[in-house]
Structures are given as structure tokens and as C-alpha cells.
Amino acid sequence: MIADIIPTKKLPRSLSALSYLVPENLSGQIKVGQLVTIPLRGSFTTGVVANLHSKRPPRHFTLKYLTSLASDKIVFTNQQIQLFSLLSKYYLSSASLFVHYSLPKILPSEWPLLPDQLASRRVSFRPRPPHYFWWATETDKYHHYQKLLLASGPGQVLIVVPKITDISALAAKLDLSSQKYLPVHSDLPRAAYFHAWLSALNNQKQIFIGTRSACFLPFSHLRLVIVDNEHSPDHKQYDLTPRYEVSQVCENNCRLHRAELIFSSPTPSLAGYYRFHPKSPKTNRHIELADLRYELENKNYTFLSDLLTNSIAKVLSDQKNVFLFLNKKGAARSNRCADCGHTFLCPTCSLPLVKQSDNRLACYYCQHFEDLPPFCPVCGGPNFQSLGLGTQKIATYLRRLYPSHSIAVLDSSTSNQNISESQIVVGTEFALDKIDWPKFGLVSLVNADELWYHSEFLSNERAYQTIISLLTRAPKNAKLIIQTFSPESALIRSLITNNPREFYQSELLFREKFRYPPFVSLVKISIQNHHSNTCQSQAKKLYQKLVSLHLPAELSEPFPIARQKIRGRFKYNLILKTKDLPSTLSALENLPSDILIDVNPQTLLD
Known part of the structure; x- marks a missing residue:
């Protein structure tokens, strides 16, 4: 044998x-x-x-x-x-x-707690094909999930959420006590993870709520899988091999178990929208626009439009709170010497260092911090310029405008700050799950364009999802203001008219024209090395080798990533665009293991 x-x-x-x-x-x-x-x-x-x-x-x-x-x-x-x-x-x-x-x-x-053999499972039902639930409010989502749990019958249910903090939050909304479900995530203690493993194997628990690692439990009677917030980039393991996606894992899992699979989101990924054509829910949000081009023409050079400034004053007088959203931490996006132009860069990844309110420089990618020197290290000049806009810079300006009000910054660098007594909160995406939303009477995006002015092909999609995530959380009676330089864009128009189809159709046309998913599949191939010249040379050799394979794909020439280095190593990427993914992967399977391969990458420039 x-x-x-x-x-x-x-x-x-x-x-x-x-x-x-x-x-x-x-x-x-x-x-x-x-x-x-x-x-x-x-x-x-x-x-x-x-x-x-x-x-x-x-x-x-x-x-x-x-x-x-x-x-x-x-x-x-x-x-x-x-x-x-x-x-x-x-x-x-x-x-x-x-x-x-x-x-x-x-x-x-x-x-001894593990089974000697597994009982054979007889599947007497034929599950529906994978389908999509597009919801407008979190209340709609929780009601739908409760109906699914009640209708699931005997067998195991897995709900996959993007983040660890989502597990207990979802369980609380579904009125599940700790005895009724098992949390599963990568930070579980050894004994707790083994207990979850054993419960799945022996069919001792019916409901499992976990992050992507929960997909690999040994389910013995899996009946239903729900992928919560399907659009979230956290459903992809992008920084470690194997670089898998929850959607792909769950589809295979449900096929093997003959279980039902449901994707759920307030903003379907473009791939999900294209594949499932889900029916969009009706929404009736009233959003006011502030055209920042008009503000500049009228010599308003601050980052607060007249509309937003007046609205803040009105909401504060009504004893309500204000939330201003900007997805940039720190006081400025980059800092340079005004005399010689020297820019302060992270020594690890070469990205511009962000100035904090305490005059320290930070790289939030590498967690590198250093003090801002009194003089330029290149020319010795004392004059520095801070460029761009960050949460701390907005908060500093607001404290001058509203000295009698408590103003807080909430992002990953200020995560321990207590905001319960703050009337104005300036925050990033990090803040969205940590705010008591019913207290807020005004929610505003300070500069919506910051969300999509990037070179990544997913930038528009991610921007739309971030904005909808913010608007979904805002109270029904809160005033909504979006400040933008692009009021005519399809993304902004779709928000103002409550017509998501306009955004999705516009983005699909763009993707089809420039050959991006869902019309082709992407494969990112990466070379890393501690030395820049060696990394570039190896990438060129790899490019020539791939050309010689005559792949059924469009191959880009190698290019350095945006931040040049990751964990102290230089990195070059090559991008494959293909309509024949199986044949392309088959041709790549003998590449050395030190070459990174990312199928369906979330980013091309990193």
C-alpha cells in the first residue's frame, strides 16, 4: 500500500x-x-x-x-x-x-478527544448556486442574517467577517450569546483554537463566526456560509504566502460540502456586481456637495468650505457632534527643506515621512518614528515646509476656530484616545467602528478626491466602498456633506442621485477599456532583494524567461514598487493580464519558490 x-x-x-x-x-x-x-x-x-x-x-x-x-x-x-x-x-x-x-x-x-473515524454525511438537499445579498442599512443585514440562521436547519453555519473586532460586534447584533457560537481567528490562544477545531470536527457547535482563517476548520456538516462585507480587502491574505481569497476558498468549500454560499455587502465588489448582477436596495440619502473649486475661486484657501463651516456651527449649537472624515493621518503628508528641497524619507521603505503634531516624523507603513531635526541634514537650513493635509492638521485648525469645544483625532496612531466627551471628531477609516453614531448630527468628507487620486486600478472602487461605509453608519437625521474638486465624476453623481448603477457601469467601462478585472485575470510576480541593482537585474532576467514561455497573457516589464522597499528589501513587480488563467498558472508552476506569485492581487504597486 x-x-x-x-x-x-x-x-x-x-x-x-x-x-x-x-x-x-x-x-x-x-x-x-x-x-x-x-x-x-x-x-x-x-x-x-x-x-x-x-x-x-x-x-x-x-x-x-x-x-x-x-x-x-x-x-x-x-x-x-x-x-x-x-x-x-x-x-x-x-x-x-x-x-x-x-x-x-x-x-x-x-x-483521545479526536474521532477514530468520521461519520458519513448524507446530503438530502441541493443548495442554491452562490448568490448575493446587497443591503442598504445594517438593520436590514442583521434581520436577513437572523432569518438565514433560523432557516438553516441542522448542520453548521460559518459567517466570515473581515476583522477580528467584527466577530463580537456581529454576534451581539444577532443576539448570540457566547454559548451559541464560536469565534475563530488567528489570534486565538492555542487551547481555544483546538476547541474550535474539535467542535467543527465533531459537529459540537452549529454557528462559527470568524475571519479568513476560519475557512480552514474541519467542518463535518457544513450547511451555510455567509461572506460578510464581501468587498473588504481584509478578505484577502496579501502579505504572506499562500495569498488566498476568502471568496475562492468558500466557493471551493461549499462545492465540496454541498453547502449554500451567500455573499453580503452594502457595496459589492466590482467582480461581485459583474458576476451576480444583484438588485440594488433603495436608498434616499440627502447629500450636499461643496465644490472646492468654487471655494478657491472665492479665495477660501482653507480646507473647510463655507457650507461646512456654517453647518459645523449650527450642529454644535444644537448640542450634536461633528465627524470629519479624512483618510490621511498626521499633520502633513510630506515634509521638506524650504532651502534645498530635501524631503524626509523613511529609511526602510523610502516613502515620505508624515509629520505628527508633536513634531515627530512617522512612517505608518513600517512603524518608523524619528524626531524632526532643528536643521536640514543636507544643507543645514532651518526652514521646513509641511505639504498636504492630515487629520492632526485639521484638528489644529479647528481648535483655533472652536476653542471652547473638545476636538479629538481618531486614527490608528491615536487609538487609545477617549472621544466620548468630544464634540468634534476628526478621523480616518479606523474610526468608523469606534464611534457612537447616534450622537452625531453632521458627517462630512473633507476631501473626497483624496480617496481615488491613486494609480491603483482599484482606487475608484475602494473610494466608493469607503464613502458608502461612512454614509451607511451615519444617523438618518444627520446632515451629510461631501467636499470635492470633482462634482461631475460618476462616483459623486451616483452618490448624490442614490443610483449605484451609474458608478458600477462607469467603472466597468473603464476596466474593459484598459483590460482589468473582471474582464481579465491578473497575476502579480515579484522579485525581492536587499540590493537595488541586484533586484532590478533579477527582475529583468525573470522578464526574459517569462517572454520565452509564450504565455497566453499580456506581460508588463518589471517596475519598482511605489515605496521601493518592504521590510528592508527592494521589490520589483511584473504584471500578467490573461483571459486563460489555468494555462497561465500551469506555465508558472515551476518558478523558484523565492519568486512571489499573487493571483488576483489587491494592489499592483506594492
Whole structure:
């Protein structure tokens, strides 16, 4: 008998399962899903039994015997093993990576709790194809989820949320006590994660709410999966291999389990909109526009329009609070010497350092901080210029305008600040889940254009989703003001007219014209090195190699990322645009493992 084993040790992308002979004394005991001990590269490691068969390899291959069973208990289900195999082919990552990251640490005393075998599951229903629920208010969402939970019947339900903080918040809105659901996320203590694993395997809990890591639990009777806020970029693991997406994992999972899959969002991703054509809910938001071009023509050079200034004064007099949204932290976006033009850059990633209110310079990508020197390190000049607009700069200006009111900044750099007594809050996207919204009578975007003036192909989509996320949270009776230099854009028009179709159709035309998803698939291939010249040279060699493969794809020349370095290493990207993703991936599967491959990337410039 031969066993195909997926090692728990990380393997190169070209290796997923390794074949071993099964000793005769184990042939009656070994089962798919068990952990076994195997010899590998001069030592021993564990692996999961993925398949048992009698097919012999070619004669020139000599198979080794697996050493022993780690336990006679089942750890992984058949569906999990099949899922790891499917994902490893799609994301060009070894299946061992999925096993490595999902396997819980099991103490000797816990092995008896695992099952000897899994009960066969009879599926007596045919689930609907994946479908979309597009909601307008959070109340609509929670009511719909409660109906789905009541109608789900026997079996397990998984709700996948973008962030860890969303788990308890959603459970509270659904009136689920801690006994009725299990939270699952990557920060769980070892014992809690094993408990979640065991509960899924033994069908001890019905409802699981978790982040993307919850998708890899060994569900034994999965019946329903809900992907909450499907549009969120947090549903993609973008900074570690394997770089998988929740949507892809859940679709495969539901296909293997014959479970129902529902995507849910107030702002569907463009891919979701194009695929499902969901019906948009009716909304009746009254939004006022402040044209910042008109403000400049009338010599108003502040970042507050007359409309916004007057509205702030009115709302404060009515004893209501004000929230001003700007997705830029700090007091300024960049700082330079007025004498020689020297710009202060992060030593790690080379992005401009952001000035904080305490005269410190910060890089929020790398968490690098340094003091602003009294003199320019290049020319010795004492004159510095702060360029751009940040949350702290707005707050400083507002304190001069409204000295008798409490004004707070709420972003990731001021996360410990108490805002309960503040009448004006200036915040980034970080603040949206931390505000007591019924207290607010005015919600405004200080400069909407900041959200989409980027080179990324997703910038318009992300901007629209961010704005809708803000407007969805605002109280019904709150005044809504958007300040913009582009009132004629399709994005702004769709917001003002409560017609999301206008934005989606406009963005689809743009994507089709310039060959971006959903009309093609993207693959990002990256080279990293501590030395800039070496990294560039390796990227050029890789480009030539890819050209020689005659891929069914459009290939870009290599280019450096926007911030030049990540974690101290330079990085060059190459972008593939293809309508034949399977053939393209098949041609790339033998690339060395130190080359990063990101299928369906969220960013092209990083």
C-alpha cells in the first residue's frame, strides 16, 4: 500500500504530496486524515495522509517507508484535504503551507478527544448556486442574517467577517450569546483554537463566526456560509504566502460540502456586481456637495468650505457632534527643506515621512518614528515646509476656530484616545467602528478626491466602498456633506442621485477599456532583494524567461514598487493580464519558490 502524504513542513510550490510505502503492520490501521511520521531530508517530520492507493511509481523511483502513526485519530477531513489540493494549484503554493498554517497544536492529553473515524454525511438537499445579498442599512443585514440562521436547519453555519473586532460586534447584533457560537481567528490562544477545531470536527457547535482563517476548520456538516462585507480587502491574505481569497476558498468549500454560499455587502465588489448582477436596495440619502473649486475661486484657501463651516456651527449649537472624515493621518503628508528641497524619507521603505503634531516624523507603513531635526541634514537650513493635509492638521485648525469645544483625532496612531466627551471628531477609516453614531448630527468628507487620486486600478472602487461605509453608519437625521474638486465624476453623481448603477457601469467601462478585472485575470510576480541593482537585474532576467514561455497573457516589464522597499528589501513587480488563467498558472508552476506569485492581487504597486 502507498500513502500520499502532505508534510506539515513548508515545501517548495512544486511539491504538495509525497508518496511513501505503508509498513504491513500499519496497513489495517492507516486512514486518510490521520497524522503520520515520515522521513524527509535526513530527519523526521509529520504529515497528513491525503490518499491511499496501490499505484506504483516508475522503477527509477525508490519509495521510503513512513515511520509510524502519530495517532490513530482523524485530524483532517476529506473535504479539507481536497480543498488544500485545489487551492495549492490555483495559488501556486504547496498544499503543505495550508496544512502547516491550519493544523492546531495538540497536547498528548487532547488526542483521545479526536474521532477514530468520521461519520458519513448524507446530503438530502441541493443548495442554491452562490448568490448575493446587497443591503442598504445594517438593520436590514442583521434581520436577513437572523432569518438565514433560523432557516438553516441542522448542520453548521460559518459567517466570515473581515476583522477580528467584527466577530463580537456581529454576534451581539444577532443576539448570540457566547454559548451559541464560536469565534475563530488567528489570534486565538492555542487551547481555544483546538476547541474550535474539535467542535467543527465533531459537529459540537452549529454557528462559527470568524475571519479568513476560519475557512480552514474541519467542518463535518457544513450547511451555510455567509461572506460578510464581501468587498473588504481584509478578505484577502496579501502579505504572506499562500495569498488566498476568502471568496475562492468558500466557493471551493461549499462545492465540496454541498453547502449554500451567500455573499453580503452594502457595496459589492466590482467582480461581485459583474458576476451576480444583484438588485440594488433603495436608498434616499440627502447629500450636499461643496465644490472646492468654487471655494478657491472665492479665495477660501482653507480646507473647510463655507457650507461646512456654517453647518459645523449650527450642529454644535444644537448640542450634536461633528465627524470629519479624512483618510490621511498626521499633520502633513510630506515634509521638506524650504532651502534645498530635501524631503524626509523613511529609511526602510523610502516613502515620505508624515509629520505628527508633536513634531515627530512617522512612517505608518513600517512603524518608523524619528524626531524632526532643528536643521536640514543636507544643507543645514532651518526652514521646513509641511505639504498636504492630515487629520492632526485639521484638528489644529479647528481648535483655533472652536476653542471652547473638545476636538479629538481618531486614527490608528491615536487609538487609545477617549472621544466620548468630544464634540468634534476628526478621523480616518479606523474610526468608523469606534464611534457612537447616534450622537452625531453632521458627517462630512473633507476631501473626497483624496480617496481615488491613486494609480491603483482599484482606487475608484475602494473610494466608493469607503464613502458608502461612512454614509451607511451615519444617523438618518444627520446632515451629510461631501467636499470635492470633482462634482461631475460618476462616483459623486451616483452618490448624490442614490443610483449605484451609474458608478458600477462607469467603472466597468473603464476596466474593459484598459483590460482589468473582471474582464481579465491578473497575476502579480515579484522579485525581492536587499540590493537595488541586484533586484532590478533579477527582475529583468525573470522578464526574459517569462517572454520565452509564450504565455497566453499580456506581460508588463518589471517596475519598482511605489515605496521601493518592504521590510528592508527592494521589490520589483511584473504584471500578467490573461483571459486563460489555468494555462497561465500551469506555465508558472515551476518558478523558484523565492519568486512571489499573487493571483488576483489587491494592489499592483506594492
